[in-house]
Amino acid sequence: MLTREDALKTIYDLPEEFSLDEIIDRLLFLEKIDAGLAESENGETFSTEEAKEQLAKWLK
Secondary structure: OOOHHHHHHHHHHOOOOOOHHHHHHHHHHHHHHHHHHHHHHOOOOOOHHHHHHHHHHHOO
16 A cells, blocks of 8 residues: 555656646556555565466466
């Protein structure tokens, strides 16, 4: 989960003029990174071999 500090830093890093879509995109991107890191820390990842097996099933 993002913190207020993360959100404010993201806002301050934006140019003087920006669209609402830009801030939403950046915040969503940071949220996805945080979620991915949490999954990795919890061991909720796939090995390369497992990913290849899943991909092979999906592409059939």
